[in-house]
Structures are given as structure tokens and as C-alpha cells.
Amino acid sequence: MPEKTRIDEPTGTEFVGHEWDGIQELNTPLPRWWLWTFYATIAWAAVYVVLYPAWPMVERATDGVLGWSSRGDLAEELSAADMARRGTFEKIAATDITKLPADPELMGQAISGGAAAFKQHCVQCHGAGAAGYEQYGYPNLNDDDWIWGGELAEIEYTLIHGIRWDGSRQTRLAYMPAFDGIFEKAQIDGLISHVLSFTGKAQGSAVGAQLYSQNCAACHQPAGQGDPQQGAPALNDAIWLYGGEAADIRKQILYPRHGVMPGWSDKLDPVTIKMLAAYVHSRGGGETATERAGAGEEAREVAPAKKEGAIEEEVAAGPEGGRDERL
């Protein structure tokens, strides 16, 4: 305890009673504004404890009379966001997927929505950049090789029904028979040479050509161009889902592998599936309907995408566009 309080003569203020290296401190009263601010904060804290969740109990904090919770805030924000998106969703739902590109704004919104859904449902197999994983047979969705066709409608169909998926009767089905034990080794070597000759990687072989036309051409077509109608991959291009080397091809002939993709109709709503199709199509490899028709395949009854010239028609954002938000 300090000795009897002493008063500082010139100021009439008490000392606090301690001394540090000969320096003593005056017990100067706090400024009144500071004191009142301090009381105000205490009062505020008391009010806060009553109004808001504050006091930790055994299992959860006190609720507060306002009933506020951060979860409630989040739910509100989410429902507000849902409401804001509703119009767009309705519009996408009402638009046939083949007509989406005709409305660039809606297409853009569908692509954004699809990008979000892709991150949630697709990246596990196809990768964040949609580049797939060849080793396990997850196809790359950015390239221009589509076993089942790369038009918007075809992608949407794959998304709905899946590939070799038990959940849908209309799933995409194609199986390549295993040729293990059916051909001699020399025959298989010739077949591989023939297949590789489509891309000029090997000399053709008469034996191989004969075997090919008897056993393979029905699905993979005479020149190895494949058939998206049956899900037969093209053999005359540079893209090989399970590898394009002689050993890979041998493996595939003897013990073919077949990937499975689930259909999403029971997990995702049609709008999300449509948006996913739009996003996958937009990754740079999506085919347009007219392109197929031009490639000599049978023309499909799909509305042509909006014709775009060298200079696209701009959605001119005039001075009123986006300038309303000014202060």
C-alpha cells in the first residue's frame, strides 16, 4: 500500500503513489469525454448481449431477443440470389438448347451457370480445366474429338442419359468385343499397322486391311473415321482416349476398356444440365450443327447457330447501358 496520499503542489493533483527512477505519476482524472464514451460502450455491450447471440452456454450461445443468426442471414442472401436468378432460369428452361446460341446474352448466362455446376459435379473425373484424364478413360472435353457427337443437343443427351449407365434405358451404349484368342499374333500386328496407317504412322498391311474391313469397319467406318451415331471412336485422328501407341491399340483390341458416365437427370434439374451442356460446348471443342452437315455426314434437323461474320454483331452497350448505377 502506498503511504499517505500526497498532493502535487502546482496542480493540486494526487500522486498515484509509485515511483520509477525518480519519476512519479500524477493521478490525473480521465477526460470526461473519454469516461462517457467508456460508459456508453458498456451500455452498448449490455444492450448487445440482450439483443444478439452472445453468451456461450454449454451447448450453444444465448439466442438474443432479435433472433438473429448468421445462418439466417446466409439463407436470406441465398434465397435473394435464387430469386434474382429465377428469371434467367425460366428463360433457359423455356429455350430449346439448340436455340441458345441465337441469344448470346442468355448463352453467356448459361455458360457461367454451367461453369459453376461443372466445378461441383464434373471436375472429379474431367478435371478442373475439363481436360479429362486419359489414363483412366475420362475424355478431354476441350478438344474437337467427340465419340458421341459434340453438338449442344448431343452433349445434353449424354448429360441426361449418361454413357453405359444402368440408370437410363436410353443411355449411350456401345461395346467393342474383345478379340483375345480370336486372331493370331501376326494378324493382330497387321491390324494394328492398318489402323496406324490411317494417320500415316505405319505402313498398311494387306492382312490387317482385310481383318479391319471384316471386323471393324462396320462401326469404325472403312477409313477409320468413326461413327458418333454408334459411339465408335474415330481411328484416323490424333486423339486416342486410351493411348495411340501400338501397345495401347493392341491392349484395346484384346481387352477393350469402356468408360462409364452416370446420367445426371436424377441429380440435376434440366436447367442445370442445359447450362452444363452450354459450358462444355463453350470449352473450345464444341461442334456446331452446320459443321456436321458440311462434313458430309447426314444433316441433322438442328436449327443452325446464329450466323456470325468476321465482324460480329455487337450487343452495343450504349451510354445508358450500365451507367445508371452512378452516384
Next chain:
Amino acid sequence: MSVSDPASPEKAAGAPRDWGGALSPVQADPIAATHRHTPSQPPPKLYEKRKAVHNKRIDGPFRRFKWLVMVITLGIYYITPWIRWDRGEYAPDQAVLVDLANRRFYMFDIEIWPHEFYFVAGLLIMAGIGLFLVTSAVGRAWCGYSCPQTVWTDLFQHVDRFIDGDRNARLRLDKAPWGPSKIARRAAKWSIYLVISLLTGGAWILYFADAPTLFADFFTLQAAPVAYATVGILTFTTFWLGGFMREQVCIYMCPWPRIQAAMLDEKSLIVTYKDWRGEPRGSVKKAAKHPDQFGDCVDCLQCVAVCPTGIDIREGQQIGCITCALCIDACDKVMKDIGRPRGLIDYATLEQCEAEAAGAPATPAWKALIRPRTFIYFGIWGAIGAALLFALGTRTRIDLTVSPDRNPPFMLMKDGAVRNAYTLRLRNMEGRPRDMELALIGLPKGSLMWTDRIRREDAAETQLLSVPADETRIVRAYVVVPEGAAADDFAFRLTSIDKTQEQDISPTTFASPGAQ
């Protein structure tokens, strides 16, 4: 400390220091010391209530200069948002506009985009060095004439004078008990304060949106909430800081006096009381009787009466002095009336003061401006200004930035070609839509490009795109290099298809399998 305190040990340790004191030789002045506490008086309070400053009206060259600066600065502040500037149909036609919503800054013919913010940074650096320059040359002239706090305080002090009369009347009114007339006067005065404050806050928001539209919206309650909040806050701060806090802002709140004290040196012009000429003080009559015993200062206290911060300049340099020089006007007037030479209080440098005190003739104040320090500051200031002007003159109004896709870094195509994808940002910084040519340069023959809006069948080495007025267009571009061709570094080139032919080249890389 000039306090003649008894040898109390607490004195050195605990007693409050007197911060109101001076730094000049006048400190030891006996007159100054009379203001200090002596043991016979009751102990000073720790927290002294603010004494209102009622500065007296004065006329003179410095006051007139202050009027001029006030008219010019307030004029610029209030009129600028209303100046129109035709920029065509795609851009706003307000001469000075900070368009936060669209992230554009317009100043007459200059339009600044966010990535050109270095212009603003450059101006801020110029303002900083400008302050060094002004402070080293003429002391706290910024404080005295053009600081907003000074300008609005000055304005409010004129309102005081207009409503309540000059210094003596205001002092009387302050002491007078509250009654109908005092209440009426206070109400009138504070209403005028409020109107001025509202105009201040109101003018501020006009810089951030089309002034006539916002002005109308504001009164029809259709402006953005942030507009009302801004006006509210600025009205309150103007009312409170300009109307009531006044010199306390300069003395207690503002950091500049502290910084500027460090920027001053003995060659900077400051407002000084020439104590060697003025001391000891004596009335005209006394001086007439004993001409040798008294200096020129007649202790009329006019310099204190006119001071807007309520200080006595005769105590020397102090934090409260904003060097507005109204005391010079007041003193010169008195000196003229009693037939003594002007300049007892005057702009002078500490160096000149020392020389003068030692008997040298007075030097003209402008000579203090010519010295290496001012020239160096001016040189730096001017160089930055010139660099900014150069940058402004040579900048292009198109811009291209390229970011390559990294996931996946490349894509093998059916025909063995390799494709890369890029996200391009095409900026058209002019207020009209422009067609632009995007070209690949430095890629092997047969390389093609298309975009998210141009079909692959239309792939080519160059593509035509159009970019809306005053906007950035984001384009995803695909570049394909034929099978077997080696590609590495290359560039996109953007050229505007108009008579300006502006170009921007953005180098990037082409990723291929095996090239990693």
C-alpha cells in the same frame, strides 16, 4: 521554464509542461512570462475550456489576398461540377467527373482509366513535393490561405461578423445571458452555417455524377443513399469543424503543423515579430517622453485581436500560427497611424531576423525565394509534371492484355495440331466504338485463330473484332498451330482500324506437348 516555482522535487517530474510557449528569443521576455503561473495564483486547471476566438475585422494587402484566394478556391469548388464538356454520345458530358460506378475519371479532354491511375499518383506526388516547395519557400502559406479548414473557418467568421457584429460586439454577446435576442441571433447564425455546410457537402457529390441530374434527383429523393450519406457527413463535419472547432482543428487535430515545422528552416519565410525593434513595449505617450527606453511595439494588441487562431505572434513561432499574415495588416495599419515604419510584424526568414537584429538592413522578402532548396524542389516538381505530360501525350487509347489458359496448357486436336486458349482483354479507351484487328505475330505458317464468337470455320491469322465505346471486351481466343510446327514465344497485336492506327502488342507463349 520561466515559472518561478519553489524548489519542489515534483516540479521536474510531474508538472505539466507549458506547450504554448515559444521557440524564439522572445521566450525569455518578461511580458510573455506574465501569462505563466506563479505560486500566488490558484493552480491552473489541467483542462482549460476553450476560449472562443473573435477576430477583429481588418483590411490590408494580406486580407485582400486572402479574400481573393477564398473567392477563387470556393469558386472552383462550387462551379467546376457544372462545367459541361461534350465527349460524344457514349461518354458523359461533365468536364470534371469521378465516375466511380464505371471506374473512369474525366477531366476536360483527359480520361483516366483505373490502370492509368499512375497519373493520379503522379499528381499526388506533385502535391506532396509542391507542399515541400511552398513550405520551404513561404512557410505555412497553404495553412494560411488555401487549406479548406482555413477557407471555411474564414467564411464562418465573416458570418459571425455579419450577424453579431465585430469583435467587441461578439465578446459582449458571448457574455450576455440567453434571451430572445441572443437566441434569435444564434439561430440565425447557425442556420447560415448550416446552409453553407449543406452547400459544401452538396457540391462534393456533384463531382461523382452528372451534376444537373443528381441535383434534381437529390431534391426529389431519388439519389443514391450514399449521396445522402455523403452530404450528411460533409454537412456535419463542415458545420462542426468550420463553425465550432475552428482553430482547434489546426492546433490539436491537424498533422500538418507538426510536419511543416520539420520542413521549415532558417531560410523559410515566416510571419515574425521583430522583437529587437518592438521591445520593450510602451505606449506612444511614454515613448514620446523617453524615446530611448521603448521599442516600436505599443502593445495595442491589434495583432492578437485580428488573429483567426487567437495567438499572440509576439511570443514567436508557434503551432497555432497559420501564417495568414492578418497580424501584419493590423500592425502595419497601427504603425502607419502612429507614424512609425511598417513591418514590425512581417514576413521574414529566421536568418534575416538574426541579421537584422545584429544591425543589418532589412532584406526584401522575395529574396528568400531564391535559394538551392527551392530550386531543387521546383526542379523535381517540374520534372514529374513534365513526365506526366509526356506520358499523357504518348499514351495509346487501345490496350491489350493476354493471359494464357493454364488448365490445360495446351490441347491436342484431331488433326494433330496443337491448340492453346487465351483470355484477351481488349480495351477501347475512346468514347466511340472501334473496329480492331487482332493478329498473331511470330507463329509458324498455318497458325490460325478464332474466338468464342467467331466460328472455327472462319479461323484465320487475323481477326476483326469490334470493341464498344469506352469499354473492355473480354474475348476467349483459340490459337492453333499445325502439326509438327514448333511454336514458342509469340505475340498478339491489336490495331485499331481507323485513322489513329493505334497499336498494342502483347507478348505471350505457346505451349506444346514436350516443350514443357
